Amino acid sequence: MAASGTKTIIVIGAGIAGVCCALALREDGHDVLMVDQNGPGEGCSSGNAGQFNVGSSLPISMPGMLFQVPRWLMDPTGPLAVRWHYLPKALPWLIRWIRAGLRDRVPGYAVTLRALHANCIDLYRQWLGTEGTADLLRFAGHLYVWESTERSALDLLSEALREANGIRSVVLDSAAIRDIEPALAPIFQRGLYFPDNGHTVNPQRLVQTLAEHYVAAGGVLQRRTVTGFDCGPEGVRAVLTDAERLPCDIAVLAAGAWSRGLAAKLGTNLPLETERGYHAMLPSPEIQLRVPVSNAERTFVLTPMELGMRLAGTVEIGGLTAPPDYARARILITQAARMVPGLNSHGAALWMGFRPSFPDSLPVIDRAKGVPNAYLAFGHGHTGISGAPMTGRLIADMISGRPPTIDTSPFRASRFHSHGN
Numbered sequence: 001m002a003a004s005g006t007k008t009i010i011v012i013g014a015g016i017a018g019v020c021c022a023l024a025l026r027e028d029g030h031d032v033l034m035v036d037q038n039g040p041g042e043g044c045s046s047g048n049a050g051q052f053n054v055g056s057s058l059p060i061s062m063p064g065m066l067f068q069v070p071r072w073l074m075d076p077t078g079p080l081a082v083r084w085h086y087l088p089k090a091l092p093w094l095i096r097w098i099r100a101g102l103r104d105r106v107p108g109y110a111v112t113l114r115a116l117h118a119n120c121i122d123l124y125r126q127w128l129g130t131e132g133t134a135d136l137l138r139f140a141g142h143l144y145v146w147e148s149t150e151r152s153a154l155d156l157l158s159e160a161l162r163e164a165n166g167i168r169s170v171v172l173d174s175a176a177i178r179d180i181e182p183a184l185a186p187i188f189q190r191g192l193y194f195p196d197n198g199h200t201v202n203p204q205r206l207v208q209t210l211a212e213h214y215v216a217a218g219g220v221l222q223r224r225t226v227t228g229f230d231c232g233p234e235g236v237r238a239v240l241t242d243a244e245r246l247p248c249d250i251a252v253l254a255a256g257a258w259s260r261g262l263a264a265k266l267g268t269n270l271p272l273e274t275e276r277g278y279h280a281m282l283p284s285p286e287i288q289l290r291v292p293v294s295n296a297e298r299t300f301v302l303t304p305m306e307l308g309m310r311l312a313g314t315v316e317i318g319g320l321t322a323p324p325d326y327a328r329a330r331i332l333i334t335q336a337a338r339m340v341p342g343l344n345s346h347g348a349a350l351w352m353g354f355r356p357s358f359p360d361s362l363p364v365i366d367r368a369k370g371v372p373n374a375y376l377a378f379g380h381g382h383t384g385i386s387g388a389p390m391t392g393r394l395i396a397d398m399i400s401g402r403p404p405t406i407d408t409s410p411f412r413a414s415r416f417h418s419h420g421n
Contacts, residue, residue, distance in 0.1 A: 006029050006030050006031055007030045007031070007249040007250050007399070008030070008031045008033070008247070008248050008249045008250070009025050009030045009031065009032050009033070009248060009249065009250045009251070009252060009399070010032075010033045010034075010035060010239045010246055010248040010250070010251050010252070011025070011032060011033070011034045011035070011252045011254060012035055012036070012226050012239065012251065012252065012253050012254060012255050012262065013034075013036055013253070013254035013255035013256060013258075013259070013378070014034050014035075014036035014038065014039065014040040014041070014042075014207075014211065014221065015036075015040075015041060015043050015044060015045040015207065015254070015255075015256050015384070016041070016045045016203075016206075016207050016210075016384050016385055016388040017254040017256065017363075017377055017378060017380060017384060017387075017388045017391055017392070018034060018036065018252075018254035018255070018377075019034070019040060019041075019207055019210045019211050019214060019388075019392075020123075020210070020388040020389050020391060020392030021252050021254050021377050021391065021392045021395045021396075022034045022211075022214050022219055022392075023127055023210060023213065023214050023217075023219075023392060024392035024393050024395065024396035025252070025392075025395070025396050025399065026214055026217050026218060026219045027217070027396070028396050028399070028400055030399075032214075032219045032220065033219075033220045033221075033222060033246065033248070034211075034214070034219060034220070034221050034222070035221075035222050035223075035224045035226060035239070035241065035246070036223065036224070036255070037223065037224065037225040037226075038223070039208075039223065040207050040208050040210075040211035040221070041203070041204040041205075041206070041207025041208050041211070042204070043256055043257075043353065043354070044256055044257065044277075044353040044354055044355060044356070044384070045203055045204060045207045045384070045385070046203060046204035046207075046351075046353070047203070047204075047277070047279050047312070047351045047352075047353040048203050048277075048279075048312065048353070048384065048385055049199075049279070049292070049301045049303050049310060049312035049313070050199045050200045050201070050202075050203045050206075050292075050303050050305060050310065050385065051142060051197065051198075051199050051292060051301065051303065051385065051386070052117075052120055052121050052124075052137075052197055052198040052199060052200075052385065052386050053117060053142070053197060053383055053386045054117055054118060054120065054121065054167075054194075054196045054197050054198075054386065057110050057113035057114035057116075057117055057161075057162070057165055057167065058106075058109075058110055058113070058158055058161060058162070059100060059101070059106060059109040059110065059113065059360060059361035059362075060097075060357075060361045060381065060382060061097045061098065061100045061101030061106075061359065061360070061361065062101050062106060062154055062157070062158070063101055063102065063103045063106065063153075063154065063157060064101075064152075064153060064154050065098075065101050065154075066098050066101070076331075077331050077334070077335070079298060079299040079300070079313065079314050079315060080314070080315050080316075080317075081314070081315070081316045081317070081318075081325070081328065082316070082317045082318070083316070083317065083318035083319070083322055086317060086318050086319050086322065087317075089319065090273060090317045090319075092271065093271050093273040093359055094317070096271055096359035096360075096416075097359040099359070100359045100360040100361070103157075105360070106157075106161070107161060107164070108410070109360055109361060109362060109410075110161045110162075110164075110165055111165060112362055112407075112410040112411075113361065113362070113383070113387075114165040114166075114167070115390075115406040115407065116362075116363075116386075116387045116390050116391070116406065117383065117386040117387055117390070119389070119390060120385075120386045120387070120388075120389045120390065121137070121139070121198055123389035123390065123392075123393070124137060124206075124389060125137075127210055127213055127389075128209065128210070128213070132209055132213075136200050136201060136202065136205065136206050136209060137198055137199075137200055137201075138198055138199055138200070138201060139198040140198070140199075140290060140291040140292075141193055141194055141195045141196070141197050141198075141291055142193070142194045142197035142198075142199070142291060142292050142293075142294065143172075143177070143180055143181055143191055143192075143193050143194075143291050143292065143293045143294070144191060144192045144193075144194070144293075144294045144296045145177055145184065145188040145190075145191045145293060145294070145295060145296060145339075146188060146189065146190050146191065146296050146297055147187050147188055147189060147297060148189065148190075148297065149189045149190060151190075167194070167196075168194070168195055168196055169192045169193065169194050169195075170192065170193040170195065171190070171191075171192060172190065172191035172192065172193055173189070173190060173191075174186065174188060174189050174190070176191070177190075177191040180193060180290065180291060181289060181290055181291060181293055182290075183287050183288070183289055183290075183340050183341075184293065184339060184340060185338065185339055185340065185341050187338070187339075192296075193291075197292075199292050199303055200305075200385070201304075201305050201306040202305055202306050202307065203385060205306075206385075224241035224242060224243050224244075224246075225241060225242040226239055226240070226241050226255070226262060227240050227241060227242060228240045228262070228265045229251065229262075229265055229266060229374070230245065231266075231371065234372070234373070235371045235372050235373035235374060236248065236250070236251045236266075236371060236373050236374050239251055249373060250373045250374070250375065250399060251373065251374045251375070252374075252375045252376075252377055252395055253266070253368075253374065253375065253376050253377065253378065254377040254378055254391075255378060256354065256356045256378055256384075257272070257274045257320060257354035257355070257356040258320075259272060259356060259376070259378040259379070260272040260356075263368065263376060263378075266368045266371050266374050267368070267369065267370050267371065268368045268369055268371075268376065268413055270358070270364060270379075270413060270416060271358060271359060271416055272356055272357070272358060272378070272379055273317070273357050273358075273359075274317075274318070274319055274320050274354045274355065274356065274357070275315045275316070275317065275354075275355040275357045275381065275382070276315070276316040276317070276318050276324075276352055276353070276354060276355070277312065277313070277314060277315065277316075277352070277353055277354075277355050277382075278312070278313070278314050278316070278324075278326070278328040278329040278332065278350070278351065278352050279310055279311060279312040279313075279329060279332070279350075279351045279353075280310075280311045280329045280330070280332050280333050280336075280345070280348045280349070280350055280351075281305075281307065281308055281309075281310050281311075281348060281349040281350075281351065282308045282309045282310075282311070282333075282343070282344065282345050282347075282348050283307060283308040283347050283348075283349070284308065284344055284346065284347060285308055285309040285340075285343055285344055285345075286342060286343070286344040287309070287340050287342055287343050287344075288304060289302060289303075289304045289309065289340075290304075291304075292304065293339070295335065295339060298313070298335050299313055299314075300312060300313025300314060300332055300335065300336075301313060302336055302339070302340070309336075309343075311329075311332040311333060311335075311336045312332070313332060314328050314329075314331070314332065315355075316328060320354060324350075324352035325352075326350045326352070328352075329348075329350040329351065329352070330350070333345045333348060355381050355382060355384075356378050356379050356380065356381065356384075357379065357381035357382070358379040358381065358416075360415075361381055361382070361383075362379070362410055362411055363377070363378060363379040363380045363381075363387060363391060363411060364376045364377070364378060364379050364411055364412075364413045365377050365391055365394050365395065365398075365408055365411035366408070366411060366412045366413045366414075367398065368413070369413065369414070375395055375398060375399065376413060377391050377392075377394075377395050390405065390406065393405050394406070394408055394411075
């Protein structure tokens with residue numbers, strides 16, 4: 001066990017959330033072991049759109065979306081698909097998701113997401129240093145575009161929520177859109193530019209670089225599959241793996257989409273679902289975007305990266321075991337070609353990953369009920385790369401006994417056991 005004044009802590013998961021937790025805990029001087037069945041950033045963190053969405057703090061479920069879902073499901077090119085054999089299992093989560101989009105709930109979620117994301121770029125800068133920041137991060141902002149001229153009720157509500165939370169945006173007409181991103185086809189009539197957003201040129205390399213900083217600071221990384229916990233009256237005594245028993249003072253569960261089953265072994269049952277997301281990586285796009293561009297009507301993003309252009313988006317509800325449907329990724333290529341004339345998709349690499357998502361778009365950042373030395377840090381859904389740095393800080397605050405950097409009450413696990421949630 002650790003020397004006096006420090007703790008031996010095992011962080012389960014080496015995605016962006018786990019690495020940020022491990023870094024923050026190592027900074028506090030603890031003996032930290034990070035374990036994962038894969039290498040750092042090889043899971044969902046490898047394939048995301050790379051966006052630091054400081055200026056997009058809205059939950060995924062919003063008022064009025066219930067009426068859009070049937071249209072999306074009937075459209076084979078739409079942003080949402082459901083594996084019908086999985087629907088009975090997913091239905092309770094979907095009902096919670098609809099409830100989370102009620103008008104009286106959404107403003108609170110927006111405030112919470114804003115607090116979780118607001119300082120993510122500054123925290124990355126602290127961990128990466130000047131050289132790492134310049135190598136991996138870009139600060140060109142983020143452009144959202146629409147073909148329609150009419151703003152919907154959802155657009156108006158979204159704008160009001162962003163304004164209430166102090167998020168800067170610039171309203172653009174068709175000419176201004178082209179000024180910011182001349183590669184776009186002249187089909188977009190209105191846009192919003194978020195100057196405070198940024199992106200990484202390689203999400204997987206970002207996680208790997210942070211993991212290297214963690215190891216250089218004395219942290220330990222092991223490739224193991226966690227199978228359960230050895231618990232006694234005082235809580236977790238050891239983490240059990242496919243190779244060995246790992247004794248610890250504290251365990252932190254940050255295993256993304258695989259966290260639900262492990263949390264259940266700690267006695268905490270949570271409505272975590274897998275939103276399967278797809279991307280297509282175009283290695284030689286022949287068109288260079290100045291900024292990441294989101295098609296707001298088709299809900300996917302084009303991000304310029306060091307290995308080409310990434311087209312990322314769509315949601316598929318289908319669990320952890322069904323094989324990928326790469327037609328979902330090919331749809332993105334077709335839609336992107338309409339947006340960017342001359343885009344070369346030859347040699348596109350297709351990918352599918354598992355977003356760990358709660359119905360209200362908020363992660364759980366909490367102590368496991370009845371297990372005082374086990375902590376939960378997962379469920380970031382579409383915004384893991386934005387929410388992970390503050391998540392790491394909050395877990396370190398909890399373990400150290402410091403006042404939390406931001407209010408942690410909205411992230412409590414017990415919120416799902418209250419009436420109506």
